[in-house]
Amino acid sequence: MRIVYLIVKYITLPGTFLQAFFEHLTCRVYEVLVEDGRYLRANEMCGHIQHELVRKRSTSFGICFFPFLFNLIAGLMLTAVGAVNVLYLGEFFTSGGSVHILNFLFLWVGISCLTNLFPQTEDALTFKELLYGKGKSNLFVKIIAAPVFAVLYAGSYLQKWGATLLTSAAFAYALPYILGTFLPQLYEAVQ
Numbered sequence: 001m002r003i004v005y006l007i008v009k010y011i012t013l014p015g016t017f018l019q020a021f022f023e024h025l026t027c028r029v030y031e032v033l034v035e036d037g038r039y040l041r042a043n044e045m046c047g048h049i050q051h052e053l054v055r056k057r058s059t060s061f062g063i064c065f066f067p068f069l070f071n072l073i074a075g076l077m078l079t080a081v082g083a084v085n086v087l088y089l090g091e092f093f094t095s096g097g098s099v100h101i102l103n104f105l106f107l108w109v110g111i112s113c114l115t116n117l118f119p120q121t122e123d124a125l126t127f128k129e130l131l132y133g134k135g136k137s138n139l140f141v142k143i144i145a146a147p148v149f150a151v152l153y154a155g156s157y158l159q160k161w162g163a164t165l166l167t168s169a170a171f172a173y174a175l176p177y178i179l180g181t182f183l184p185q186l187y188e189a190v191q
Contacts, residue, residue, distance in 0.1 A: 002044065008115065008162040009046040015071065015112030016040065016047035022067035023119075027051050030059045044160070048120045057130040061145070064119040064127050064152050075113030079172045080179065082107025088176030107172065114168035118155035128153065 009016045020039035027034050027049065036050035054060045085091045085103040118124075131145055158164050 004162040005044065005160060006042060006046060008165045009040075012112030012115045012165065013040075014109045015075070015114070015116035018074065018113060019047050019067055019071055019116040020049055022070045023049050023051075023063065026063050026066045030062050032059060032063065045120070047116055054123075054126055054130075057127075060123070060127040060130045061148075064123050065148065068117050068119065068152065068155075071113045071117050075110050075117070075168075077110070078106045079110030079114060079168075079175055082110050083172045084176045084179065087173060088180070111165075111168045111172050114171060115164045116159070117164070118159045119152055121156045121160055124149070124153045124156045 017039055024034060024037060024039075032054060033052040034049055035052060036045070038045075039049070040046055051063070054063060082103050082105070085100065086107050091100050091103060119127075128149060131149065132142060155164065158167065
């Protein structure tokens with residue numbers, strides 16, 4: 001599975017790079033020591049940075065969640081632009097006959113950002129240990145954080161196997177139809 005993981009990481013190079021950049025930025029904000037800041041490596045750390053072990057619950061949450069959030073926002077915006085133009089409107093060519101390369105570029109970068117959302121599996125497990133360990137937090141925090149942890153944890157395993165490329169491509173295909181369902185009602189509500 002390591003080969004599939006690396007192939008997916010290099011196919012989705014912009015998202016891989018952005019994920020590592022956002023992880024690096026988050027480590028700087030939380031003052032976590034970065035041990036190896038190389039973004040692209042030919043191992044399971046491709047698209048991630050190696051940092052010291054996190055011992056605080058809020059820091060572990062931030063390192064797992066904020067790179068996810070930033071890549072999600074960038075991926076949704078870019079995928080929406082590219083998918084609506086290419087997959088829904090069918091704008092493959094300009095009036096002069098040349099290819100709309102920018103629409104395809106938006107679609108590729110958006111899908112690559114959505115493919116590289118999730119933290120490294122070890123970071124997700126550290127977050128689980130700090131959140132659900134013996135006597136670590138109260139029941140209310142555990143209940144509120146459970147859906148966030150479940151998404152991050154499941155996504156980290158899907159990303160480890162390269163399956164997030166398939167889910168991101170399927171989402172990009174469905175996104176124009178999802179937006180087409182809700183946007184007319186939003187447009188009428190504003191008028």
